[in-house]
Every structure is written in C-alpha cells, then in structure tokens.
Amino acid sequence: MRISRLYLPQALEEGSVLQLDEESAHYxxxxxxxxxxxxxxxxxxxxxxxxxxxATIVRDEVRVEIGDGRNREVESPLTTHLGLGISRGERMDLAIQKAVELGVSRITPLFTEHCVVRLDDTRRGSRRQHWRKVARSACEQCGRNRVPEIEEPIELRDWVVGREGLRLFFDPQAAVGLKDLPRPEGFVSLLSGPEGGFAEKERVLAREAGFIPVRLGPRILRTETAVLAALSAIQAIWGDLG
Incomplete structure (x- = not known):
C-alpha cells in the first residue's frame, strides 16, 4: 500500500513528536x-x-512521531521560472499543479491585457496563499521535497524585464519550435499566456525583452494544456524526462 506524504510547515527533527496545526491535522x-x-x-x-x-489522533489533537530523515533529491537539473498569465479558478490551479509535477522551479502569476481575473490587495494575498497550497499538494503527490515558490502576482511588462537564461514565450504564431533551439545552460524563463492569449503589444514587449516566440505544434492549446505540453517537452529535451 502506498504511504501517504504530508507537507508540514515546521521544523522537523528525528525522534521528536509534533502536534500538527489545525489545517494539517484536518487534512x-x-x-x-x-x-x-x-x-x-x-x-x-x-x-x-x-x-x-x-502517534495521537483525536478530535482536537493530532500528533506524529518523526523517524529517520533522508536526503532524496528529485529536482530537475534544469531550472525553470514560469511567468503564468492568470486564469480563472480551476484552470489556474491545474496549470500550477501540473507545472509543479513537471519540475518547475518558480512560478510568477502575471496580469495581462486579456486576463479576466482582477484581484485587489486582499484577494491577491488570499489567491497567492491558495496557489501555494496547490503547489504543496502537488509536491505531496509527486514526491518532490522542495516546494516551488509562488511569487507575488505582477504585471507582465514588469516580469519580462531582466529575466535570465534562455527566454521563451509560447505563441501559436511563432515560426520555430523547441527542437530548433540550442540547449540552454541550466536556466530557462518561460512565459505562458492566459485564456485569451497575448495581445500583440505584449508579444512585441516580450520580444524586445529577449524572449523567443516558440510554437507548441499546429493546434491552439488552452492555457493549462500549454503549460503541461511545454514543460513536458522542455524536460524531455533538456531536463530529466528523456
């Protein structure tokens, strides 16, 4: 039988007995x-x-006894920072979940011209906490021991400036695919749009910032499918899925 994995937001020490916080205990x-x-x-x-x-599981208290610790790295040798156009509800959750399962290193949610989700300061913080929970749950499922950071949502125009490594954005109008590009030296910045795709001025902005437009085949993909397809292909070509 498969052993359950649980993320605990606290220090872990061999031989200790920890009382879980309310959220972890409920889960x-x-x-x-x-x-x-x-x-x-x-x-x-x-x-x-x-x-x-x-060790203890009652209505108002759950304790676990911590046993042997071990180093087990399953991180991809390819560092990937995903700038992800914000989409609605389950689509955004699915994109983050699959990106984490496929080894993404960091995710920054982006406000774009065609973004249908608008967040005030209060909702911005609560959505970020929700997306972090999605990332932690994905790590529990896929076996990762390092949780990718979900950064504060920002405007696309601010994110594209100063990105490192090979810079790519997914565009069905692009003339080249991933297989046409040189192997990156360990770092890739990825830009993926929201449900409505990129506006033309955003394509121009990305290109001016050094991002290369790449296509993901002849079909138009939903935002959550594009993230899954792109990271799968990148990991297969340059990462650890090959």
Missing amino acids: LRTVLRLKKGTDLTVFNGDGREYSARV
Missing part, C-alpha cells in the same frame, strides 16, 4: 483518513523527508 484526519499507528512520510520543503507515524 491527515479527514482527507487522508489515517489512523493511530499509520506510517507516513513528512517533509517541510528543505529537501529532506522523514519517516513518521501517527
């Missing part, structure tokens, strides 16, 4: 439905993971 008790004595794996994002066992 372990109600979602995972673990029982006292059940083995699991826990991690906090620092690259290590620990064997653990449920």
Whole structure:
C-alpha cells in the first residue's frame, strides 16, 4: 500500500513528536483518513523527508512521531521560472499543479491585457496563499521535497524585464519550435499566456525583452494544456524526462 506524504510547515527533527496545526491535522484526519499507528512520510520543503507515524489522533489533537530523515533529491537539473498569465479558478490551479509535477522551479502569476481575473490587495494575498497550497499538494503527490515558490502576482511588462537564461514565450504564431533551439545552460524563463492569449503589444514587449516566440505544434492549446505540453517537452529535451 502506498504511504501517504504530508507537507508540514515546521521544523522537523528525528525522534521528536509534533502536534500538527489545525489545517494539517484536518487534512491527515479527514482527507487522508489515517489512523493511530499509520506510517507516513513528512517533509517541510528543505529537501529532506522523514519517516513518521501517527502517534495521537483525536478530535482536537493530532500528533506524529518523526523517524529517520533522508536526503532524496528529485529536482530537475534544469531550472525553470514560469511567468503564468492568470486564469480563472480551476484552470489556474491545474496549470500550477501540473507545472509543479513537471519540475518547475518558480512560478510568477502575471496580469495581462486579456486576463479576466482582477484581484485587489486582499484577494491577491488570499489567491497567492491558495496557489501555494496547490503547489504543496502537488509536491505531496509527486514526491518532490522542495516546494516551488509562488511569487507575488505582477504585471507582465514588469516580469519580462531582466529575466535570465534562455527566454521563451509560447505563441501559436511563432515560426520555430523547441527542437530548433540550442540547449540552454541550466536556466530557462518561460512565459505562458492566459485564456485569451497575448495581445500583440505584449508579444512585441516580450520580444524586445529577449524572449523567443516558440510554437507548441499546429493546434491552439488552452492555457493549462500549454503549460503541461511545454514543460513536458522542455524536460524531455533538456531536463530529466528523456
């Protein structure tokens, strides 16, 4: 039987017994439905993971005993920073989830001209926390022990300036594909649009900032599909899926 993995936002030490915070306790008790004595794996994002066992599980208290720690790196050798046009609800969640599963290193949500989601300061903070939870859950599922950072949402025009490494943006109008490009030296900045795609002035802005337009085949892809297809292809060509 598969052992459940759980992200814990606290220091982990071999031999300690930790009382879980309310959110983690609810997830372990109600979602995972673990029982006292059940083995699991826990991690906090620092690259290590620990064997653990449920020591106490009652209505208002869940404790886990931390066992042996081990270093287990499954990070891609290719560092990828994804600038992701903000989409609605489940589409954005799915794009972040799959990007994390496919080894993305960092994600910055972007406001674009065709973005249909507008966030005030309060909603911006709450959405960022939600997207961080999506990223942590994806790490629990896929076995990553380092959680990619979800940065503060910013305007596309601000993000494209000063990006590092090979800079790419996905454009169905592009003349070249990924296989036509030289192998990057360890770092790729990726720009992916929202549901409505990029406005022409945003394409110009990206090109002026050194981003190369690339196509992902002859079909028009939804924003969440484009992220999945692009990162899969990049990892297969230059990363660790080959």
